[in-house]
Amino acid sequence: MTHTGFAQTASLIGDPSRAAMLLQLMDGRALPAGELARRARISPQTASAHLGKLVAGGLLALETHGRHRYYRLRGPEVAQALEGLLILSPPGPVRSLRESEERKALRFARTCYDHLAGRVGVRLAEQLTHRGWLTRLDAPSAAGKWELTPAGEEALAAFGLDIPALRRSRRSFARPCLDWMERRHHLAGALGAALTARLFELGWLRRHPSSRAVILTEAGRTGLHDAFGVSPDTDENGRES
Amino acid sequence: MTHTGFAQTASLIGDPSRAAMLLQLMDGRALPAGELARRARISPQTASAHLGKLVAGGLLALETHGRHRYYRLRGPEVAQALEGLLILSPPGPVRSLRESEERKALRFARTCYDHLAGRVGVRLAEQLTHRGWLTRLDAPSAAGKWELTPAGEEALAAFGLDIPALRRSRRSFARPCLDWMERRHHLAGALGAALTARLFELGWLRRHPSSRAVILTEAGRTGLHDAFGVSPDTDENGRES
């Protein structure tokens, strides 16, 4: 076994300060160094050293804007590897009402790298499939890929997405992403990201200022129901939850 | 974020000696402590300390047989998390002919936790689907699951698998597993494990003594071709490779 990088990558993630920063970036945003230092509760010098290592290790990408240096996860594989580790790690005990509320919000709707996850994300993917707009591909060479039907293509184009442009992107067009809390799949890939971006643009979703959770606005609640038949407040049996 | 275990789990994997032992167990086998120490090139005392931490951290399960203590990965989630990290880690440079041969063998056929991966595994999954024996489920609530068709159930029962018993197992019955070298899916879950076990039982596959690679025997080559239409020596365009 010559996977020299394997242990190195894991130990890179294994430092508490670095792990905290990586988790802050799980939603695919880019944050400046100072902000990451503040959130991880370490000094800027220390954060700088850590961020340098994370970039060198291929986990983060760096984008410089003036005197600010924005760091983001280098790609979806990084987010997926982190998710894999999250599944293994027992969620810490809830220590306050504040935390319990936050966890509930995360479970309801959050961003996963750059697409929508949580109950809302899962329901949306379900409804797209249920309406015959999205299908799993059957060709064995396309395993793990999703595809839009002609009807779905039309519907999402009408919703404001530039489907041909998305197909030209180098990313996988549409693929399932396992949700570690709901244990169901939601929509990832270029399509998932674009759809999520459109929901923010319409004001249907709003970012929570300090967590990965996203807020479903009133407009979003009615909009998602009318456009996609999504009712995230009831569980699969129709009961309120 | 209260994922206290997150960084801890990653740093558990991040130690080179522990990483080496974990990689040795990626195929789902159980190995005794001394053997793991030997393979990781560390003293038995050191290995003992590491193994204790891995068990405490929930990554390994321990089974005692007489004076031997066998360690194995605690479950498929662990294998999946490790795969996620493997994808991020660049394969080390090939330093010898020996290594190049081993890498070729790994790419051709290997075990991934307890099911078959590599080109042979991918081709087998493809052929099962192509023959209409295995399908992706369309119901949104069953995302990420595969299912046997009635024809497939009959065929695999005739091949010696006890399908009803597999359905009763607590594991997921059949699911896709992404192959990090082929970038395609192969068959995992209870069905994938049972099918793989049957291939070993028939002598179609043989374990390589010192690596995760498995050897496709002559009997296996003809058997897989006759029973499932698998021809792993040609690439998807039919060329020899």
Added chain:
DNA sequence: CAGTTATTTCCACTACGATCGAAGTATGCC
């Protein structure tokens, strides 16, 4: 230009953890 802010580099200090020798416990074998 000076002054402020974002970030990095340099540099000790410190602490934690990997390592192995030595000794201890448990199992199996004759």
Added chain:
DNA sequence: GGCATACTTCGATCGTAGTGGAAATAACTG
């Protein structure tokens, strides 16, 4: 019982990596 084997616990050593203070660099601001 006696002896070898498999593994663990204890204890001491040693290196390495995280940490923040001080100072340098670089960009924006007026």
